[in-house]
Amino acid sequence: MTAAPPLLEVRNLRVEFPSRRGTLVALHDVSFSIAPGEILGVVGESGAGKSMTGAAIIRLLEPPGRIAGGQILLEGRRIDNLSQDEMRRIRGRRIGAIFQDPLTTLNPLYTVGRQLTETMQTHLDLSGSEARARAIGWLEMVGIPAAAQRIDSYPHEFSGGMRQRVVIALALCAEPRLVVADEPTTALDVSIQAQVIALLKRLAREKNTSMMLVTHDMGVIAETADRVAVMYAGRVVEIGPVREVVKHPHHPYSIGLMNSIPPLDHRVERLAQIDGAMPRLNAVPPGCPYNPRCPKVFDRCIVERPDLLDAGSTRAACWLYDPAEPPHV
Amino acid sequence: MSEAATVFEAEDLARYFDVSRPALQRLLAREPRRILRAVDGISFSIPKGTTLSLVGESGCGKSTVARMAVGLYPPTRGKALFEGMDLEQARATADQRRRMQMIFQDPYASLNPRWRVLDIVAEPIRAFGLVSGAAARRERVAQLLTQVGLSPLDGSKYPHEFSGGQRQRISIARALSSNPDFLVCDEPTSALDVSVQAQILNLMKGLQRDLGLTYLFISHNLAVVRQISDRIGVMYLGRIVELAPAETVFVSPRHPYTRALMDAIPDLEMIGRRRIPVGGEVPSPINPPSGCHFHPRCPLANDRCRREDPILKPARGTPGTVVACHAVEEGRDTGPTAVPPLERVGSSPAASA
Numbered sequence A: 001m002t003a004a005p006p007l008l009e010v011r012n013l014r015v016e017f018p019s020r021r022g023t024l025v026a027l028h029d030v031s032f033s034i035a036p037g038e039i040l041g042v043v044g045e046s047g048a049g050k051s052m053t054g055a056a057i058i059r060l061l062e063p064p065g066r067i068a069g070g071q072i073l074l075e076g077r078r079i080d081n082l083s084q085d086e087m088r089r090i091r092g093r094r095i096g097a098i099f100q101d102p103l104t105t106l107n108p109l110y111t112v113g114r115q116l117t118e119t120m121q122t123h124l125d126l127s128g129s130e131a132r133a134r135a136i137g138w139l140e141m142v143g144i145p146a147a148a149q150r151i152d153s154y155p156h157e158f159s160g161g162m163r164q165r166v167v168i169a170l171a172l173c174a175e176p177r178l179v180v181a182d183e184p185t186t187a188l189d190v191s192i193q194a195q196v197i198a199l200l201k202r203l204a205r206e207k208n209t210s211m212m213l214v215t216h217d218m219g220v221i222a223e224t225a226d227r228v229a230v231m232y233a234g235r236v237v238e239i240g241p242v243r244e245v246v247k248h249p250h251h252p253y254s255i256g257l258m259n260s261i262p263p264l265d266h267r268v269e270r271l272a273q274i275d276g277a278m279p280r281l282n283a284v285p286p287g288c289p290y291n292p293r294c295p296k297v298f299d300r301c302i303v304e305r306p307d308l309l310d311a312g313s314t315r316a317a318c319w320l321y322d323p324a325e326p327p328h329v
Numbered sequence B: 001m002s003e004a005a006t007v008f009e010a011e012d013l014a015r016y017f018d019v020s021r022p023a024l025q026r027l028l029a030r031e032p033r034r035i036l037r038a039v040d041g042i043s044f045s046i047p048k049g050t051t052l053s054l055v056g057e058s059g060c061g062k063s064t065v066a067r068m069a070v071g072l073y074p075p076t077r078g079k080a081l082f083e084g085m086d087l088e089q090a091r092a093t094a095d096q097r098r099r100m101q102m103i104f105q106d107p108y109a110s111l112n113p114r115w116r117v118l119d120i121v122a123e124p125i126r127a128f129g130l131v132s133g134a135a136a137r138r139e140r141v142a143q144l145l146t147q148v149g150l151s152p153l154d155g156s157k158y159p160h161e162f163s164g165g166q167r168q169r170i171s172i173a174r175a176l177s178s179n180p181d182f183l184v185c186d187e188p189t190s191a192l193d194v195s196v197q198a199q200i201l202n203l204m205k206g207l208q209r210d211l212g213l214t215y216l217f218i219s220h221n222l223a224v225v226r227q228i229s230d231r232i233g234v235m236y237l238g239r240i241v242e243l244a245p246a247e248t249v250f251v252s253p254r255h256p257y258t259r260a261l262m263d264a265i266p267d268l269e270m271i272g273r274r275r276i277p278v279g280g281e282v283p284s285p286i287n288p289p290s291g292c293h294f295h296p297r298c299p300l301a302n303d304r305c306r307r308e309d310p311i312l313k314p315a316r317g318t319p320g321t322v323v324a325c326h327a328v329e330e331g332r333d334t335g336p337t338a339v340p341p342l343e344r345v346g347s348s349p350a351a352s353a
């Protein structure tokens, strides 16, 4: 998989939000790539910039947010500088997006079936009846019971998880090369979740579809992702193979995050958590952004900001892994 | 009120939706009315200071129960009782409304986009006159925002300026702002990373311990459910099929659906593997299968199951559990298991397929 040229490459992406109180930098220097057929999991603190990264790739940043630096390449071609018109053609056809909030993707005034058939007919050469038959097929694939009977329902007539599955079907139905999936399975029960994940993995394997999968569910990550990026305060702080990042994380934030996973096999009085809160965008401390909460913090962390460094089998943005540092405990 | 007083009770609660096509189209196509039984007669009660969780497949009716529990949907049949008062009959008093709050499944849709966060969280405080003076109100809002891991300075922003998980925390802060006694939480932590989730769950447990809050909790995350619940109701197609103490459901699940659900839990030992989804087609709530709704997917189904609807009965061999299953009643199932589901998942040969 490492030999194939990446399908998506994000280089030093920077996203800013100009505001009255000054410019907020939501993403700093975010870099990663995704190979054809590869699933990159993205995890991290709520508010770290995961959705923002996805929105920048598909160019649906909420104004006044803007890409202020870096490059985004799809199949070797820059897409961060395309016009909104050119981008519209890429969205849907070559990049499918599953948004975190299903209600905002679905048009409440159109039936589920109409939204699916219109999306397919925009991007694929299909007759009305072909599109309708395929729409029913997609609804079945994402596990909507009695799909043929319910295709003419409106979104509000579906439960939370059913709407989420419609959104998944919408993102996949034009057979894109890259799927940006933001929390696609949070509203789903474990069984439907297993089914949706099996579908996503099958698309990756059989159609070589690449995927950026944002989720808080480490079980889903463990099962689905090939590699994982961990984000904190607008940066990638660790990236590496899934097994390593989940089982043997190196960055102190990743370690705290993995320790906070609620145990499934027994009950505890109090769950492990990382004390304190992630800094607000306009109050990120100098040095390492994790330094106020880090149990391993030392003097260099307060003044100097670490970049991704080799940390055994992963890369971590932490001075502990600078070979020039004496070993810290 | 004694310690074990019941705060909330559902009595044969049901809610149907008419999902027929428009009358003219229906007549032309000679179609009957289509009635969807989202919730079809469920009963449970929640003692003060405890948590009852509802789990089950997407679309099985959990949010519909939640909405009836706080009086947002009138039930088609049955009653929702808050401290013995029928929510339908006695139009809830202001004090009752203050004392029961809901955290919605969809955080964004439940926040007014034109209000600043400060006003959203302060609204119940103002409406119910809980603290007097703008300064005291701001202080209370600052405290609530800090409790959910946001900053008091976030109060001046609008909901769209927040990430999904931050919005979810705003709706939690708002629900807590009226000092409720009964909180209905529909997927309250689904948008949160595990560390912030732990923070919120610890906060909820702390409030329960210190102030005796009562929770009706809904989540697909069974690890979370295990950490927070005293009792668990497993729903299938609008009905409760198993109701039991939380630990019992995990250690000794009895209903075949509950067992299948436990086998479908993802877990960290499964890197790159596939888990076992509950087999078979998800049935439609418009045309539910005859007899036991689970029979088309159940490995233990027989003729009686196809004919006769099982009702909740105490499960032989598992004290505290009631279960709606003929096989359990007849002793045809494998009986109570003592093996924790996690080990079953990990060692199941199918998991490595």
Ligand SMILES: Nc1ncnc2c1ncn2[C@@H]1O[C@H](COP(=O)(O)OP(=O)(O)OP(=O)(O)O)[C@@H](O)[C@H]1O
Pocket (backbone or CB within 6 Å): A017, A024, A026, A044, A045, A046, A047, A048, A049, A050, A051, A052, A053, A062, A063, A064, A065, A100, A281, B160, B161, B162, B163, B164, B165, B166, B191, B192, B193
């Ligand atoms: N319109 C906006 N204006 C200003 N700041 C914003 C805006 N939208 C998002 N932000 C901020 O940008 C940061 C990153 O947000 P993003 O939605 O990417 O987080 P996330 O990692 O997806 O979090 P979650 O897991 O909670 O969904 C957050 O701190 C958020 O408050």
Ligand SMILES: Nc1ncnc2c1ncn2[C@@H]1O[C@H](COP(=O)(O)OP(=O)(O)OP(=O)(O)O)[C@@H](O)[C@H]1O
Pocket (backbone or CB within 6 Å): A156, A157, A158, A159, A160, A161, A162, A187, A188, A189, B017, B018, B019, B036, B037, B038, B057, B058, B059, B060, B061, B062, B063, B064, B065, B105, B285
């Ligand atoms: N307003 C409505 N009109 C018609 N049908 C509805 C309506 N609200 C809910 N339903 C149907 O009722 C059933 C139960 O929905 P509900 O939202 O209670 O499910 P849920 O258990 O909360 O699912 P999820 O886990 O996906 O949130 C679903 O089949 C849904 O389509």
Ligand code: SF4
Pocket (backbone or CB within 6 Å): A251, A252, A253, A288, A289, A290, A291, A294, A295, A296, A297, A298, A301, A306, A317, A318, A319, A320
């Ligand atoms: S650089 Fe320092 S503060 Fe930052 S994570 Fe590493 S040890 Fe902690």
Ligand code: SF4
Pocket (backbone or CB within 6 Å): B255, B256, B257, B292, B293, B294, B295, B296, B298, B299, B300, B301, B302, B305, B310, B324, B325, B326, B327, B328
């Ligand atoms: S009643 Fe019959 S079909 Fe239903 S769960 Fe029990 S054994 Fe299975």
Ligand SMILES: [Mg+2]
Pocket (backbone or CB within 6 Å): A050, A051, A052, A100, A182, B163, B164, B165
């Ligand atoms: Mg997000």
Ligand SMILES: [Mg+2]
Pocket (backbone or CB within 6 Å): A159, A160, A161, B062, B063, B064, B105, B186
């Ligand atoms: Mg729901």
